[in-house]
Amino acid sequence: MAENTTEAIPQDPAVQDESLFLQAIKEFFENRVAALGLVILIFMVGVALLAPYIAPQNPYDLMSIDIMDGKLAPGSTSFDGSISYWLGTDTQGRDMFSSILYGLRISLGVGVVSTMVALVIGAIIGLWAAYVGGKTDAIIMRIVDLQLSFPAILVALILLAILGKGVDKIILALILVQWAYYARAIRSNVLVERGKEYVEAAKCLALPQRRIMFSHVLPNCTPELIVISTVKVASAIALEATLSFLGLGMPITEPSLGLLISNGFKYLQSGYYWISFYPGVALLILIVSINLVGDRLRDVLNPRLKR
Amino acid sequence: MLAFLIRRISQSAVVLLVMSLLVFVGVFYIGNPIDILIAPDASPAEYARAVHDLGLDKPLWEQYGIFLKGALHGDFGNSFVYNEPALKVILDRLPATLELAFTAMLIAVIFGIPLGMVAGMKANHWIGRNIMRFSILGFSLPTFWVGLMLIIIFSVHLNWLPSGGRGETVMLLGIPVSFLTLGGLAHLILPATNLALFKTSLAIRLTRAGVQENMQMDYVKFARAKGLPETRVIGLHVMKNIMIPVVTVLGMEFGSLIAFAVVTETIFAWPGMGKLVIDSIGVLDRPIIVAYLLITVTMFIIINLIVDILYSILDPRVRLGQER
Amino acid sequence: MNENNTPYLQCEGLSRAFVKKLDFAGRIARSLGSNMREERVQAVDSVDLSVMPGEVLGLVGESGCGKSTLGRMLCGILPRSEGKIYYKGQDVDTLKGQALKEYNVNVQMIFQDPFASLNPRKRVRKIIGEAPLFHKLTTSSELNDYLAKVMLRCGLDPSYTHRYPHQFSGGQRQRIGIARAMAVQPECLVCDESVAALDVSIQAQILNLFMELRNELNLTCLFISHDLGVVEHISDRIAVMYLGRVVEVASVDDIFNNPFHPYTKALLNEVPRLDRRGVDFTPLEGEIPSPLDPPSGCHFHPRCPRVMDICKTEKPVDTEVAPGRRVCCHLATMP
Amino acid sequence: QTLTIGLKGEPTSLDPHFHNVTANNEQAIYVFDKLIRQDSRQKLMPGLAVSWTPVSDNVWEFKLRKDVTFHDGSPFTAEDVKFTIERIPTVPNSPSSFTGMVNAIKKIEIVDPLTIRFHTDGPAPLLPRNLATFNIISKKYGEGATTADFNSGKAAIGTGPYMLVEWKRGDSIIYKRNDTYWGEKQPWETIIAKPITNDGTRVAALKSGDVDLINFVPPADVAHLSKDAKLTLAKSPSTRLIYLHLDSDRDDTPMVTDNDGNKIKNPLKDVRVRKAISKAINRKAIAARIMDGLAVPAAQMLPDGYEGTSTTLKPEAYDPKGAKALLAEAGYPDGFKITIHGPNDRYVNDGDITQAIAQMLTKVGIKTEVNTMPKSVYFGKASKLEFSLMLVGWATDTGEHSNCLSALLHTYDKDKGFGSSNRGRYSNPKVDQLLEEALVTVEPKKHNELLVEAVELGLGDVGIVPIHYQVNVWAMKKDLNYKGRTDGYTLPRATSVAN
Amino acid sequence: MSTPLLEISNLKTHFFTRAGVAKAVNGISLTIEKGEVVGIVGESGSGKSVTGFSIMGLVDEPGRVVAGSIKFKGRELLTQTVDEWRSFRGNNVAMIFQDPMMTLNPVLRIDTQMIEAVRCHKKVSKKEARKRAVEALAMVGIPSPEERVKAYPHQFSGGMRQRVAIATGLLNRPDLIIADEPTTALDVTIQSQILSEMQQLCRKTDMSLMWITHDLTVIAGLANRVAVMYAGQIIEEGAVESVLDNPLHPYTEGLVGSVPSRNHRGEPLYQIPGMTPSLINLPEGCSFRMRCPKATSACLSEPPVTDLAEGRRVCCFHPNL
Ligand SMILES: Nc1ncnc2c1ncn2[C@@H]1O[C@H](COP(=O)(O)OP(=O)(O)OP(=O)(O)O)[C@@H](O)[C@H]1O
Ligand SMILES: Nc1ncnc2c1ncn2[C@@H]1O[C@H](COP(=O)(O)OP(=O)(O)OP(=O)(O)O)[C@@H](O)[C@H]1O
Ligand SMILES: [Mg+2]
Numbered sequence A: 001m002a003e004n005t006t007e008a009i010p011q012d013p014a015v016q017d018e019s020l021f022l023q024a025i026k027e028f029f030e031n032r033v034a035a036l037g038l039v040i041l042i043f044m045v046g047v048a049l050l051a052p053y054i055a056p057q058n059p060y061d062l063m064s065i066d067i068m069d070g071k072l073a074p075g076s077t078s079f080d081g082s083i084s085y086w087l088g089t090d091t092q093g094r095d096m097f098s099s100i101l102y103g104l105r106i107s108l109g110v111g112v113v114s115t116m117v118a119l120v121i122g123a124i125i126g127l128w129a130a131y132v133g134g135k136t137d138a139i140i141m142r143i144v145d146l147q148l149s150f151p152a153i154l155v156a157l158i159l160l161a162i163l164g165k166g167v168d169k170i171i172l173a174l175i176l177v178q179w180a181y182y183a184r185a186i187r188s189n190v191l192v193e194r195g196k197e198y199v200e201a202a203k204c205l206a207l208p209q210r211r212i213m214f215s216h217v218l219p220n221c222t223p224e225l226i227v228i229s230t231v232k233v234a235s236a237i238a239l240e241a242t243l244s245f246l247g248l249g250m251p252i253t254e255p256s257l258g259l260l261i262s263n264g265f266k267y268l269q270s271g272y273y274w275i276s277f278y279p280g281v282a283l284l285i286l287i288v289s290i291n292l293v294g295d296r297l298r299d300v301l302n303p304r305l306k307r
Numbered sequence B: 001m002l003a004f005l006i007r008r009i010s011q012s013a014v015v016l017l018v019m020s021l022l023v024f025v026g027v028f029y030i031g032n033p034i035d036i037l038i039a040p041d042a043s044p045a046e047y048a049r050a051v052h053d054l055g056l057d058k059p060l061w062e063q064y065g066i067f068l069k070g071a072l073h074g075d076f077g078n079s080f081v082y083n084e085p086a087l088k089v090i091l092d093r094l095p096a097t098l099e100l101a102f103t104a105m106l107i108a109v110i111f112g113i114p115l116g117m118v119a120g121m122k123a124n125h126w127i128g129r130n131i132m133r134f135s136i137l138g139f140s141l142p143t144f145w146v147g148l149m150l151i152i153i154f155s156v157h158l159n160w161l162p163s164g165g166r167g168e169t170v171m172l173l174g175i176p177v178s179f180l181t182l183g184g185l186a187h188l189i190l191p192a193t194n195l196a197l198f199k200t201s202l203a204i205r206l207t208r209a210g211v212q213e214n215m216q217m218d219y220v221k222f223a224r225a226k227g228l229p230e231t232r233v234i235g236l237h238v239m240k241n242i243m244i245p246v247v248t249v250l251g252m253e254f255g256s257l258i259a260f261a262v263v264t265e266t267i268f269a270w271p272g273m274g275k276l277v278i279d280s281i282g283v284l285d286r287p288i289i290v291a292y293l294l295i296t297v298t299m300f301i302i303i304n305l306i307v308d309i310l311y312s313i314l315d316p317r318v319r320l321g322q323e324r
Numbered sequence C: 001m002n003e004n005n006t007p008y009l010q011c012e013g014l015s016r017a018f019v020k021k022l023d024f025a026g027r028i029a030r031s032l033g034s035n036m037r038e039e040r041v042q043a044v045d046s047v048d049l050s051v052m053p054g055e056v057l058g059l060v061g062e063s064g065c066g067k068s069t070l071g072r073m074l075c076g077i078l079p080r081s082e083g084k085i086y087y088k089g090q091d092v093d094t095l096k097g098q099a100l101k102e103y104n105v106n107v108q109m110i111f112q113d114p115f116a117s118l119n120p121r122k123r124v125r126k127i128i129g130e131a132p133l134f135h136k137l138t139t140s141s142e143l144n145d146y147l148a149k150v151m152l153r154c155g156l157d158p159s160y161t162h163r164y165p166h167q168f169s170g171g172q173r174q175r176i177g178i179a180r181a182m183a184v185q186p187e188c189l190v191c192d193e194s195v196a197a198l199d200v201s202i203q204a205q206i207l208n209l210f211m212e213l214r215n216e217l218n219l220t221c222l223f224i225s226h227d228l229g230v231v232e233h234i235s236d237r238i239a240v241m242y243l244g245r246v247v248e249v250a251s252v253d254d255i256f257n258n259p260f261h262p263y264t265k266a267l268l269n270e271v272p273r274l275d276r277r278g279v280d281f282t283p284l285e286g287e288i289p290s291p292l293d294p295p296s297g298c299h300f301h302p303r304c305p306r307v308m309d310i311c312k313t314e315k316p317v318d319t320e321v322a323p324g325r326r327v328c329c330h331l332a333t334m335p
Numbered sequence D: 001q002t003l004t005i006g007l008k009g010e011p012t013s014l015d016p017h018f019h020n021v022t023a024n025n026e027q028a029i030y031v032f033d034k035l036i037r038q039d040s041r042q043k044l045m046p047g048l049a050v051s052w053t054p055v056s057d058n059v060w061e062f063k064l065r066k067d068v069t070f071h072d073g074s075p076f077t078a079e080d081v082k083f084t085i086e087r088i089p090t091v092p093n094s095p096s097s098f099t100g101m102v103n104a105i106k107k108i109e110i111v112d113p114l115t116i117r118f119h120t121d122g123p124a125p126l127l128p129r130n131l132a133t134f135n136i137i138s139k140k141y142g143e144g145a146t147t148a149d150f151n152s153g154k155a156a157i158g159t160g161p162y163m164l165v166e167w168k169r170g171d172s173i174i175y176k177r178n179d180t181y182w183g184e185k186q187p188w189e190t191i192i193a194k195p196i197t198n199d200g201t202r203v204a205a206l207k208s209g210d211v212d213l214i215n216f217v218p219p220a221d222v223a224h225l226s227k228d229a230k231l232t233l234a235k236s237p238s239t240r241l242i243y244l245h246l247d248s249d250r251d252d253t254p255m256v257t258d259n260d261g262n263k264i265k266n267p268l269k270d271v272r273v274r275k276a277i278s279k280a281i282n283r284k285a286i287a288a289r290i291m292d293g294l295a296v297p298a299a300q301m302l303p304d305g306y307e308g309t310s311t312t313l314k315p316e317a318y319d320p321k322g323a324k325a326l327l328a329e330a331g332y333p334d335g336f337k338i339t340i341h342g343p344n345d346r347y348v349n350d351g352d353i354t355q356a357i358a359q360m361l362t363k364v365g366i367k368t369e370v371n372t373m374p375k376s377v378y379f380g381k382a383s384k385l386e387f388s389l390m391l392v393g394w395a396t397d398t399g400e401h402s403n404c405l406s407a408l409l410h411t412y413d414k415d416k417g418f419g420s421s422n423r424g425r426y427s428n429p430k431v432d433q434l435l436e437e438a439l440v441t442v443e444p445k446k447h448n449e450l451l452v453e454a455v456e457l458g459l460g461d462v463g464i465v466p467i468h469y470q471v472n473v474w475a476m477k478k479d480l481n482y483k484g485r486t487d488g489y490t491l492p493r494a495t496s497v498a499n
Numbered sequence E: 001m002s003t004p005l006l007e008i009s010n011l012k013t014h015f016f017t018r019a020g021v022a023k024a025v026n027g028i029s030l031t032i033e034k035g036e037v038v039g040i041v042g043e044s045g046s047g048k049s050v051t052g053f054s055i056m057g058l059v060d061e062p063g064r065v066v067a068g069s070i071k072f073k074g075r076e077l078l079t080q081t082v083d084e085w086r087s088f089r090g091n092n093v094a095m096i097f098q099d100p101m102m103t104l105n106p107v108l109r110i111d112t113q114m115i116e117a118v119r120c121h122k123k124v125s126k127k128e129a130r131k132r133a134v135e136a137l138a139m140v141g142i143p144s145p146e147e148r149v150k151a152y153p154h155q156f157s158g159g160m161r162q163r164v165a166i167a168t169g170l171l172n173r174p175d176l177i178i179a180d181e182p183t184t185a186l187d188v189t190i191q192s193q194i195l196s197e198m199q200q201l202c203r204k205t206d207m208s209l210m211w212i213t214h215d216l217t218v219i220a221g222l223a224n225r226v227a228v229m230y231a232g233q234i235i236e237e238g239a240v241e242s243v244l245d246n247p248l249h250p251y252t253e254g255l256v257g258s259v260p261s262r263n264h265r266g267e268p269l270y271q272i273p274g275m276t277p278s279l280i281n282l283p284e285g286c287s288f289r290m291r292c293p294k295a296t297s298a299c300l301s302e303p304p305v306t307d308l309a310e311g312r313r314v315c316c317f318h319p320n321l
């Protein structure tokens, strides 16, 4: 009877052999707004990475800037006529366009690095807690719960007040703020996944526990982590901007978008709107596009998980 | 219930202790407040006297011990800057922050939930889609930036609303509030809106997700099959189920509203405790910083407790203290 | 049938309790007079059972009576609270190394949910092929042929090894699950409600597949189900469970023609059957009690039509009422 | 009529002696009076004292004003003065008290209710200056009063032009006119002082009409506010000097390396390098571009016209070539690497100024990195000498040069209280000697000459690098008038209705 | 002949999804007489539930009744206004769902949910409505209903919940109850309790029952008549005995054959090859053609409906006559 059961599989070449990844991508692009968000995001990441090559000026090079060019309106040229400032200049005579490119680089860098490190740390701790269970788990999770019950901004505020300014410090603060989130997410995910029958099946096949954990359970938790971490990158960037705005984040010489906005804040009403406005726009576009992508990823990745 | 309370209280005690210790040590390492506070032309003798007066010459552990002893009696020490009990200085400003946070929450609920309902029920309609787009925007806009824009638009350009401060207050049950006078209300609108924006988006999303999830449920179909009018199906059956996550999440978020008030208060010169603590960090006024944190943390703990109790009331399936 | 008299799998006094301990706050609260207590579910309560080589043992019972828990313990994927399991006459606790591995590999489980039991992020090739590669039953170069063989045997087209589970229908997924187990060449299958989630026509396909595999490979089988019709169809012997305890074990004929235990009788009476038309349903009263707080004495006494005083206080003992037929009921020990 | 003022700083206390800080001193003048007032250019003027004369080298005699009453109607007498001076060192927990202003006084002698004599340890030429810094409180209410009593208004009973009505913490302080005030008639019935720390918000509050007058208008807003037809501005140069300290004492300074990052001997000890740094700074550009014209390039520590100012010192001209030449001469033809530190929340545009200076130094070959930090961290580190080159500000509240000379250029001497803010540890025995001599010279002309000489010497040595004096700006509604003050105070009595 | 209680003719309910039009119900005709118990069987996805929802006017969003008519006591339902639908539902016809865990609103008390069901159809006092609720609960065999009515659904076991749902359906004494697999999620012993309650209710009250299930054995014990559905169509219909003992359609035959039964213990079961086709692109002609052992080229066109005696109908080119 085995013969007539084999033909039960419908011949549907469209679905054949396509990886989950490709499918997810296809599905992702069905939403045009999200696709636009992704394109913009990729563009911004590219621009940020290439900032040193495409920026008309290196805003960190004190030799190349001159306060005589300070506060020039968008479209002006420098007093020696060498550069034209599309988006104007700040008080130090830095080209805002270049500053934004470099600022984008720092904002994205801080957001991505802190999120990644927090993700790794959180994932390891969460996985460990779920794996070991018992008292260790209970203690870790209490700590996690506690940390999560405090608003991120408050925790970051305290940390930065204690740590001081600096890229490393703010990254550290953002990591400390975020790790618990991942630890909890991955732990609960692992616990859910571990209870599923396919894990029992793997156990039953006498596969070693570690292999089950890493090659069966973990991959099934990743989509969720991807979604969370995308959205978290956006909120890390926003948080960094807010902290910088409050004067607690980046040092003045390494302006992230948030700090650029903050630096221009006092000039906002004075008519020098561009010093604050354009970095603000860049920040907005960046965060909105990340969130658009994250939102769509949630739609695309999650139903498959639930199935 | 009893076990739940015991668990909570013991946890809270540990948190408060660890928190105070961390901040104590942290502030100690940032610097000496006297460096900032003292008149720059003061003599070293005067400097030494000030340091001694404020007890800053004692070893750190001794200072902490003194603090702990006081704290157990409800005395967090005198503010270095204000020379008044830190607790009093903060409690003076607490009503302003709470009023701001409550108003913001109210705005978030009043706008967020109906919009979320619409977005959930008309998910594929342009209205629903646009509400969702708005909510992404609301999610993304950093609070401080929105605050600036609000001031520029509504106070500077249109000159409709005051740009900062609290305006007139009247006493309500011994607490100064500003929402009872027109002037006070005018001062309240912008900062509250600013603070509410993020939570509104959150409320929209939560409600929408809830509506979409619950509308699929069999009990909705069953309610319809009973012949109930749609208003009751949505207004009672669906609503009550949605309210569970919305109330709990928003309740938890109330804590973060208080924390985010730091930003809004700074921008709108709102005389709350958030602004106070930013200023205090600036001058290393340790008693205020520590007292602020202990008070906010206690507030979070109480809020979380209330939320948990509320949750167990709203959702009959849940017993107090169970994990969700 | 195999004439060997050592059971393939045997358990003695096998128990499993799920305990939710009180945390420190709970203990304090209790010492302060709150009525908190540990939540203890005795899912399986000292079960003695044996499965002979080549035999299909059916295990029936109502939901929550501990069937799956028992099955999992026998497969070695759930730790026991108490009791012993003997694999081919050997205590599995004493097994080490190769022998332990042999036990683990030889006893395989087939699951209920065709959706949850396959890893959604792995292709069929990996799902079926991972374990045989790991256990060196085949090599990577021969894997394709090996897979083709296994898949064909389980009624799957071998050309679909690159697909993901969600691209298959429920019946096919169940076949993949079976193929996964068969790929390690087991001698014994524990089927936990393996057809419960399938449509009748698909269920028939899978049941046929089981019977085929069993006949061809002389598999030993523990077939867990709450569907008496299915169990009756496929089993040689049947064990009936009620609230963690096995109340009756007998051959299919004995159980269906001449049930002894009042619970078995009631159960049989209630099974709807194709050949019973327009019947008056005369149900067993009451519901299965909570395992958190099981009745004293014989667990079944609150629902038993023939309840006696002794049933309320004393736990009945396992009695052999006829050769190969065991009942756990006070009626059996009555003179 | 009500005047609503938007203030940058909120007082920490209404106790006039608790904390010697501008925001508190300013509010204290609303309610209290000083013995000696400072006019808008910080010249001394009679206040509660109508005259003060040295009776001998060690004794000052003050004649007090007649018919002055406190808000409650009780008369003001020498007893109140004595009480005030004796209270000052005893204010508990004060983070910064006025003790330094009165510790020269060894004995107070009340000659009659309106005459009082101060006996000092030695000659005390600065005593009138010092007594012009704090306010006189009522003995009746001040006895045993705590800071809280002043805040609540219970003890805030002064002789001043306004009476405290209520302090709403963080929101406003409300005063009403004292109709029995001895001094000039006050135009305002009610004063509401609102602290609005955020610059942008303060400006916006004025533009939207919430407040009538604001202080510390940020330079960047001056241009567009002056275009606003509904508003008008008042400017006044201030005694707030922005300058650089250079580590000119240690051989090994923490923030300097050669161009490859190796430690080198402190180049800042060399006066030529200090001079080069001064020459490299384009003060005019900073004033024009960073400060929007609201700064006056500085050559010394107080603007022209104050006691002890030199007439020969001129702001160092921008001379990059000269700077390079000097560097080469000092043995640094390729410059070196240095980090400049500055606060970012203390002075007007402090972060920007620091960056601009870094830019300018870099252009003459001194590769400069910038590090700015909040004042809470900055001043502690600066006092611990963790920096080599730092931006600081100094406001001489007493309005004469000995104050800043002793704090900034006198050799650091912990015991005698000299050089307390000399974070570059500049030391020149000649300067020390001149200053110390001036401090015991009561005769005004001699006193002044000694100071001028010390200033010229210290600045010729580039003990500090003066950058500029800030210009204070007030903005108000068109129908108001404010007479700007060099000390930056915003006083209702200086506010009048324009005609 | 009097008007039947319910008369469905050529009903088509389609779902307009993004992937295409799913013809969930594709032209079915069925009548239910007063007091009759009709079973609907078929595999998952064959359109059983959608048929039920169509009668209740509760077809979900992308779905629409596109053709046909449903007459209740001679009155056409499909042209009703929204308000008429509302007062029809729960009053004339009640429906019970499969999963007892999901059909009751978890956050509302049982009394709330029952009282509202009474009061949205009849203007009675709360007290009166509560009395009715308690009576209904007693009728389905819930012990001490006065107290239990105040409980929340989660305080009941699955079987009890299903009884509450049934009691809720009975509140307004409907003429017809549509039961959509109400016992599938329950244990055998509980299932037979429910079946017994329903059986007695029907006998006592002369109520009609439409019992949707995929379990032929339940139908065998409970129903008078049975309709077998396949891919949105009724392919065979008739009295239970005749359909089960003498299936005419090859699909029915396969279905009956695939149920394990005492008579062929241990033997291979009859096995319908393949699986249910996607409702979005049904094959031309007979939808069972691909899986049918008897299929011929004739099956490429729509199979005819053959009406036999006693309401027996089959829809096939090659019935086992
Ligand atoms: N991991 C666990 N933790 C706590 N209790 C458990 C756990 N697994 C099972 N139980 C409890 O043990 C009892 C027996 O469960 P088990 O799954 O073995 O029953 P079952 O007979 O397989 O039921 P079903 O027919 O519903 O599958 C149940 O009451 C269940 O609640
Ligand atoms: N909301 C919906 N959207 C799209 N298609 C639907 C929807 N509901 C039902 N369908 C389609 O209608 C078909 C029939 O569904 P229905 O629920 O009636 O099946 P059923 O016979 O009740 O199956 P089961 O035994 O699984 O309950 C399904 O295959 C599905 O394709
Ligand atoms: Mg089970």
Ligand SMILES: [Mg+2]
Pocket: E048, E049, E050, E180
């Ligand atoms: Mg259905």
